[in-house]
Amino acid sequence: MSGQAAGRYVGQSIKRKEDPRLLTGQGRYVDDVQLPNMAHVAFVRSNIARGKITNLDISEALQVPGVIAIYTGDDLNPYIKEYWHTMGGPRPALDDPSGAHPPASVLAPGDVRFVGDPIAMVIAENRYVAEDAAEMVIVDIDVEEPIIGLDMAVAHPEMKVHHELNKNFSGIMPYMEVPPVDEMMASAPHVVTRRFKQARATNVPMEPRGIIVKHDRGANEITIWSATQNAHEVRSFCARLIGFPAQRIRAIAGDVGGGFGQKMMVSRDEAAMMIAGYLLGDRPIKWIEDRRESLIAANQAREEWVDVTMAVTPEGDIMGCRVNFLEDVGAYPPGAGGGAGMSAGMFPGPYKMPVVIPQGTSYFTNTCGKAPYRGPWMMETVAREQMMDHVAAEIGIDPIEFRRRNIIHQSDLPYTTCTTLVYDVVTPEETLDQAMEMLDLAKFRAEQEKARAEGRLLGLGVGVYIEPSAIAFGILSSDQANVRMDENGKVLVALSSGSHGHSIETTMPQVIAEHLGCDIDDIIIMQGDTASAPIGPGTGGSRTAVIVGGACQTAAGKLKAKILEIAAHTLEANVDDLEVNDSVVSVKGTPAKQLPFAQIAAMAYMMPEMLPEGMEMGLEVSARYKPAGSFTYSNATHVCTVEVDPKTGMVKILRYIVSEDCGQMINPMVVEGQIAGGVVQGIGGVLFEHMIYDKDGNPLATTFLxxxxxxxxxxxxxEYGHIQTMSNSLGGYKGMGEGGAIVSPPTVANAIHDAVKHLGVHPTDFPLGPSQIRDLLVHAGAAV
Amino acid sequence: MSRNITLNINGAQHTVDVEDRMLLSDAIREKAGLTGTHVACEHGVCGACTILLDGEAVRSCLMFTVQAAGHEITTVEGIAPAPGELSVVQRAMQDNHGLQCGFCTPGIVTSLTAYLRDFPNASDDELKEALSGNLCRCTGYMGIINAARQAQKEIQGSAK
Incomplete structure (x- = not known):
């Protein structure tokens, strides 16, 4: 269970190479790009959730000095050739019984389907003028009754957001009759059913979306600067969208100010920019989303209900579950938008469950579309980990003991879940042990009891999960590193992925320096420009450490092998007798016989006579890595203690403990930073954040206030605890970018539950802000 | 209407034509070309656009450019003692992983610089409270809080 010895670079908390640039204001985000003759875009958006556009008058707006063009749906939608994302694949037929994508449009096609729906775009000399003119576009809408919220979508299957479709869901896993399971459920000693609800949240990267599109008609080229997690998708989506040759499109992502999934796929507004930029030609156009647009129109996530029915023995052994995942994907998710399928597979998590029968439906509603948000399938963990506590309370056993009774042990590995996932190297029990040790359970329970006697409410929550990191199928299967040592012995690396804030300019050089034997400062990373980046799916799915890291490690090894071959030839030694330290190759035991990388590099490019017979000149290698499995599993246990104020319902988090196993850590500081960021997003989702709509479909949270x-x-x-067990992926790495956000919500909710359950309060719904908790206490007659 | 005004930013004079309604944040970015000041909400909540105006931390998205004429502006580009160096606060941010995507970072750096100058002996709770005017979505604040603690110690040490 112990960690692999840290290397010189891998395993070290090396300070980030990107920081000096970002700390001094020298980053280059999309809004920092200023091109000659650039025009600026403002969207006209719907203030109505659903209705027919009866009048769209741009004539007055066109008269505003400085306005260059105004486009409507009629202008842009006819240019759509194909509309689908590489990850999701081509859209299913409109009448496909298993699901649907929203009909393709980039601006409202004669009717509006959510508040924020783009109706027209104004292109002007500057953003101020564009906004002035946007306000002068006259839009009359014949209001229709919208579908708002899952309650309504579930209750009214006959209502449809998209009249072009014969259904109102983007995906469905139907109810399955499984007689043996039904019989087991019917006769089980304990059967507990709960519905857990997550509240609609949104990603909120601090940098909103932004895109510049430049169509150079003379050169027949399109260049796009985009705040994206996936430059290649921007390129290939644009090529499909307008039928432009993909090799003549270049997409560039500079520094990206966070995304958390929002910037993985091209959004409708961005697609509108692609068509508009193509049509306008020769004048680059820029759109930088403002915060109101970001909150109401970028994407939403987490509006999900999970119905769980769990059968257990009196001793607390889980016999099986039925789980129904219901999610609201809004009006225009990119693709089908749903996470229910993945959630179903992951539901067993760290426990031995003999059977899980899932079903699920992803409903369209007249609200902003759903897009991935850090752990987009995480409703399974949110439901399961709360269910563990609810069931434990119901059958009268300790929730931690209930977990221990069902958790997967080392002796069970490799373990195949009833949903056919194969866990090879995971440590759920060990992280639970470590987290409990960090907590000192007995001490907390004593404090809790003492506090209760004083009328104070303390609670302890635990959450355990297994994260399917490094998702590797379809376009997500692989990543590539092109590693080039130049004639000076310095290293330039082109990666198929790009950073949106997760430190790859530091972690990937750590891997390369470790396996090449050079100084980390000799390495520079190029990323996010399709002109130089190998093909890849961009960043997401907790993949960088495992898949990009694997590519970097392989490429570094290949390059080192060639360097050693050249050195062996010159030093008249066997490759096996050579060693590399600090960019110098030497003969073991004879340190005087040595060659620095710079000298070897000079030979490789300029002295063909110094190279072994038949060796190709140069020092440039590439490696593409695909992990053996479709997932590389990491895992963690989170523990949280809270105090709930019985007067106000306010929750104060007292301690937050994380014990995690992400395999070989490349940079522990970065690992802990990823955990903290995810945990706090999860805490936000329980205690603070709520993207709420009124019954007419008006978003009520449109500013940061x-x-x-x-x-x-x-x-x-x-507080962090680390357990490092080596994965079977190269380097032993496991991904961990999403885990913090996946398990923190149920952990916090369980802590609140633990604080109030003796009062007969059993919360199941998020958010759990002061007013909701106060209401629950009042309802239970337990308010002070 | 437009006016010709002179902005003093990081010790340099920028004479610019601006409309009365132009936000200071936009003028700093687009007219002076200093894109380190970031705009992330434009309603004064998130703190990303924080600059120092005569040394005081203010939100540049809540000011018109014309109001800044005659004042000394310091942006994140003007915080480090010299090119290629980092200030105490900037170095503490790097040491403690106080930034990930870097978008909120300029506002954190400017806000903390002013706060620690004025309140070098702030309590830990006061430090956190001082940071409550800056939203960060990546770090979970842990790295930022630790950076503030480190910078505070250094500043206290150098004052002795």
Whole structure:
């Protein structure tokens, strides 16, 4: 269970190479790109959730000095050739019984389907003028009754968001009759059913979306600068969208100010920009989303209900579950937008469950579309981990003991879940042990009891999960590193992926320096420009450490092998007798016989006579890596203690403990940073954030004064424990970018539940803000 | 209407034509070409656009450019003692992984610089409270809070 010895670079908390640039204001985000003759875009958006556009008059707006063009749906939609994302694949037929994508449009096609729906775009000399003119576009809408919220979508299957479709869902896993399971459920000693609800949240990267499209008609080229997690998708989506040759499109992502999934796929507004930029030609156009647009129109996530029915023995052995995943994908998710399928597979998590029968439906509603948000399938963990506590309370056993009774042990590995996932190297029990040791359970229970006697409410929550990191199928299967040592012995690396804030300019050089034997400062990473980046799916799915890391490690090894071959030839030694330290190759035991990388590199490019017979000149290698499995599993246990104020319903987090196993850590500082970021997003989703709509479909959280992301005073010092078991992927790495956000919500919810359950309060719904908790206490007659 | 005004940013004079309604944040970015000041909400909540105006931390998205004429502006580009160097706060941010995507970072750096100058002996809770005006979505604040603690110690040490 112990960690692999840290290397010189891998395993070290090396300070980030990107930081000096970002700390001094020298980053280059999309809004920092200013091109000659660039025009600026503002969208006209719907203020109505659903209705027919009866009048769309741009004539007055066109008269505003500085306006260059105004486009409507009629202008742009006819140019759509194909509309689908590489990851999701071509759209199913409109009448496919298993699901549907929203009908393709980039601006409202004669009717509006959510508040924020783009109706027209104004292109002007500057953003101020564009916004002036956008306000002068006259839009009359014949209001129709919208479908708002899952309650309504579930209750009214006959209502449809998209009249072009014969159904109102984007995906469905139908109810399955499984007689043996039904009989087991019917006769089980304990059967507990709960419905857990997550509240609609949104990703809120601090940098909103932004895109510049430049169509150079003379050169027949399109260049796109985009705040994206996936430059190649921007390129290939644009090529399909307008039928432009993909090799003549270049997409560039500079620094990207966060995304958390939002910027994985091209959005409708961005697609509108692609068509508009193509049509306008020769004048680059820029759109930088403002915060209101970001909150109401970028994407939403987490509006999900999960019905769980769990059968257990009196001793607390899980016999099986039925799980129904219901999710709201809004009006225009990119593709089908749903996470229910993945959630179903992951539901067993770290426990031995003999059978899980899933079903699920992803409903369209007249709200902003759903897009991935850090762990987009995480409703399974949110439901399962709360269910563990609810069932434990119901059958009268300790929730931690209930977990221990069902958790997967080392002796069970490799373990195949009833949903056919194969866990090879995971440590759920060990992280639970470590987290409990960090907590000191007995001490907490004593404090809790003492506090209760004083009328104070303390609670302890635990969450355990297994994260399917490094998702590797379809376009997600592989990543590539092209590693080039130049004639000076310095290293330039082109990666198929790109950073949206997750430190790859530091971690990937750590891997390369470790396996090449050079100084980390000799390495520079190029990323996010399709002109140089190998093909790849971009960043997402907790993949960088495992898949990009694997590519970097393989490429470094290949390059080192060639360097050693050249050195062996010159030093008249066997390759096996050579060693590399600090960019110098020497003969073991004879340190005087040595060659620095710079000298070898000079030979490789300029002295063909110094190279072994038949060796190709140059020092440039590439390696593409695909992990053996479709997932590389990491895992963690989170523990949280809270105090609930019985008067106000306010929750204060007292301690937050994370014990995690992400295999060989490349950079522990970065690992902990990823955990903290995810945990705090999860805490936000329970205690603060709520993207709420009224019954007419008006979003009510349209500024940061209404949509409350956590701030520094709300956050406790997070305590970390690390267990490192080597994965079967190269380097032993496991991904961990999403886990913090996956398990923190149920952990916090369980802590609140633990604080109030003796009062007969059993919360199941998020958010759990002061008003909701106060209401629950009042309802239970337990309010002070 | 437009006016010709002179902005003093990081010790350099920028004479610019601006409309009365132009936000200071936009003028700093687009007219002076200093894109380190980031705009992330434009309603004064997130703190990303924080600059120092005569040394005081202010939100540049809540000011008109014309209001800044005659004042000394410091942006994140003007915080480090010299090119290629980092200030105490900037170095503490790097040491403690106080930034990930870097978008909120300029506002954190400017806000903390002013706060620690004025309140070098702030309590830990006061430090966190001071940071509550800056939203960050990547770090979970842990790295930022630790950076503030480190910078505070250094500043206290150098004052002795």
């Amino acid at each position: 209404d949509y409350l992301v956590p701030t520094a005073p709300e956050i406790p010092d997070i």
